[in-house]
Amino acid sequence: MSTLSMENLSFSYPRGAVLLENLNVVFGPGRTALLGPNGAGKSTLIALLATVLRHKSGLIALNDSDGSVTATNLRKYRQQISWLPQDFVPVGGLTVEEHVAYSAWLNGASRREAKRRAPAAISQVGLTEMAQSKATALSGGQQRRLGLAGALAHDAKVILLDEPTAGLDPNQRDRFQTILQGIDPGKIVLVSTHQTEDIDGTFDRICVLDKGQQKFHGSVVEFMAMGEPETDPRDKIRSAYGRLVDREN
């Protein structure tokens, strides 16, 4: 079973406040929602796990046996992860199909393999009809699905999605949630969000971050148990979240 673990992970921007401090978390297979208010360090943690930011101290390891991510095994590590930032922008000039194949190639697939995998990934995110459209001509929600298709075509063990549904209309959000539910449960899927209404039914586990500290990490059922009893699941999640996170947020 794959695990993505952090040990004593700390990070701060130069001349900035400490964003993450001695964070110890282990993510396993399945979909985990990374909840937290704005500025909690969710995007920073995702970017650190994607290695687009470098941590100052602590360890990040995919499967304990592989050891911590360092400059020497960075390539191998990156081959196993996919990252979709909140502000995903596709490369200009390519069609959807070409873009997905290019993303897979960039992450280690051979050209032939990348071409072969692209149609299935596009179908999984519901963009088959747009396969020959220009990637840059897609709407915001479609572009994020395109980014996810790139991650799926790459066949990564870990998929890191940073606020993938932020700014999307309810239909697009529902669609994205459905796609997430269809992802192989053997993969580690970590999705940062501050929308508690997206949690129920989509995720297996929840990790709550606040001010760079882990406030909760457990199953959705355990999380809801901390909420107001006798309310519907969404309200339970909302109230549990409210109890964990400083009201000042």
Place this chain on the structure above:
Amino acid sequence: MYPLAKRPSVWLLPLFLVVALIYLFSYTEMESVRGSSQAAVAAASTTLLFSCLLSSVSSAVESSREHLSRGVLDAASRNYFERVFFRLWPSVTAGVIVQFTSAIILLLNSKVIPQLSDALILLGYVLAITAHAAFGNFLGQWFHGRFSIPLALVGSYVFLAFTGTTSFFPLHYLSGMTLNGCCMAAQNINFHAIWALIVFSALATTGFIFLAGTNRPLEKKRNSAALSSGHRATGALLILASVSTGLWLGKDLEGIPAVAMSDEQFECSNTRPQVCLNRVQLSGGDRRMLVAQSISSLTKIGFPEPQRVTASMDTDPTVEEDGVLLTAFEPSYTDEQVVYAAASSYASALANHLCDSDDFDQQFAMIQLLQEWSTGYAQEQVLGIPSVGLEQPLASLNRDQQQTWALGAYGSLARCEVPAKPGKDS
């Protein structure tokens, strides 16, 4: 995956190729490369203007496309240099197609088989084109497309134009544009010029690739540029090293990147006088006899007889002291031009050894008149072409008087004296 048809270099290639060929046929004298593959390949340097611009602009377009994207390349596991290669190879290939097409056209016009050493010039072109592609890529990674594309066009053009025209000669050879100064038939290319181009281009390419990779938008925005300061310093140092090494390699070069062929590269005839030409000069046919006849027509009437007539530019002999007369010879010459060049040799020797005097203008005027007469005389004697258009008052003298004046004028000029004008003392 990333179809070639989507590569800007592919759709820019036909335009640049057509313009380069129009330029090549308009401004290159195809006959000038006859017999010398080296001169042919070097003459192709004129189209570097187009091949380098194509490479620079197309890589800037591709690079800026990727620069504008987010989340596609930032966490890619492909090695940086692999990605750069994937991004640059079509731009480099398109530039090389333009450059090699012009080289092939000129090689066909040279009508000789290329030599192995020509490959070094071609390697210089490939590296120059690669350096411009790396420059465009660097701009594309650092600036938005609306700035990087015009900057790539202007930057590459200014570099090529400036290095090609500055009076500081070592700079000429950083761009390779002035290699077309090579070579007359009696010259070889000066390989210092090629090494300057190769080393400069290779180091500059590496420097720009390093510099391009240091602009990671996410890290820059959120984590300062400190992470890549080492790479940035390496890139800047490589650019500095490229310029200084290129200039050092070209420090002894002047305006023309050519050296005279050595005497050993000349084959001498069994004629009297002996005529020595090299393989380039002989490539249009063996016309050493015609040269000998031209010289003999003048020695018969009293001009000093050289033991050897050579087109070598390696030494600077005189007929009187060394018994060697220098002549000019290009394989593209017609028979008329061969006789003209051979008969001009006496006057040219005088012009090459002008005496220190206050009468330079008069000396020149007399040398010119002597050349006019001697070439006309030789063409009439050897080819039967009547001499016309001789200047007055020389033209008004009879044949014997003209000969007497010419011999007297040659003798006077050789003794550093200004001869009398025709008709005065003759």
